[in-house]
Amino acid sequence: MDFFYAPGTCAQGIHLLLEEIGVPFKPHAVAFAEREQYGEAYRKLNPKSKVPVLVLDDGEVLTELPAIAFYLSQAYPAAKLLPSDLRSQVRALSLLEYITATVHMRGFTRIFRADTFNATDPEAAKKDGRAVVEAGFANLSASLGEQDYLLGDFSIADAGLFFLEWWGRTRAKLSLPANLDAHYERMLTRPAVQRMMAREKASP
Numbered sequence: 209m210d211f212f213y214a215p216g217t218c219a220q221g222i223h224l225l226l227e228e229i230g231v232p233f234k235p236h237a238v239a240f241a242e243r244e245q246y247g248e249a250y251r252k253l254n255p256k257s258k259v260p261v262l263v264l265d266d267g268e269v270l271t272e273l274p275a276i277a278f279y280l281s282q283a284y285p286a287a288k289l290l291p292s293d294l295r296s297q298v299r300a301l302s303l304l305e306y307i308t309a310t311v312h313m314r315g316f317t318r319i320f321r322a323d324t325f326n327a328t329d330p331e332a333a334k335k336d337g338r339a340v341v342e343a344g345f346a347n348l349s350a351s352l353g354e355q356d357y358l359l360g361d362f363s364i365a366d367a368g369l370f371f372l373e374w375w376g377r378t379r380a381k382l383s384l385p386a387n388l389d390a391h392y393e394r395m396l397t398r399p400a401v402q403r404m405m406a407r408e409k410a411s412p
């Protein structure tokens with residue numbers, strides 16, 4: 209398998225799942241600083257110019273984080289990335305959808321790329337983004353409750369929550385609800401997360 213990512217992006221979620229599975233994969237760091245994702249070669253791979261992308265051994269190209277995470281959970285059942293009962297699977301997908309479509313795309317993207325949302329008043333876009341992220345962390349905190357992981361045991365949903373927590377703490381300098389801080393610290397003790405962080409040269 210070939211895995212396309214850029215360090216410090218949402219692709220961390222898939223990166224850490226690949227490490228959890230322990231399957232051999234070839235990592236390709238896409239040079240965002242050089243806008244490689246908009247170049248011809250990358251757009252042939254993914255016309256959406258986004259990471260993460262996973263290319264399977266038969267050449268099929270998978271995009272969109274929740275879909276790739278679901279694929280990995282079903283293709284590698286021994287890694288136990290998703291419980292087998294339907295209700296838990298739906299809960300995990302619902303959480304991942306909220307993490308990526310709302311908290312990431314409507315929240316963090318406004319903070320990190322404020323000028324693309326409001327060129328005349330980027331601070332207003334950042335403020336809107338922070339409100340979405342704060343509501344997002346409050347909702348995810350309620351979902352986590354007193355459990356160690358979002359579904360009780362580790363699952364694909366935690367891989368999504370991790371990159372939000374990392375962005376919140378390190379890039380956006382936000383304070384997280386106490387149980388999300390504890391979840392983040394717990395994730396950092398997982399060898400797979402440590403291997404992902406080392407490859408991405410990401411500091412906790």
Ligand SMILES: N[C@@H](CCC(=O)N[C@@H](CS)C(=O)NCC(=O)O)C(=O)O
Nearest residue numbers: 217218257258259260272273274308
């Ligand atoms: N909906 C996509 C979003 C992926 C996404 O926005 N990736 C960002 C990195 S966090 C990206 O590749 N951005 C490149 C760009 O917009 O130029 C998913 O969940 O996979």
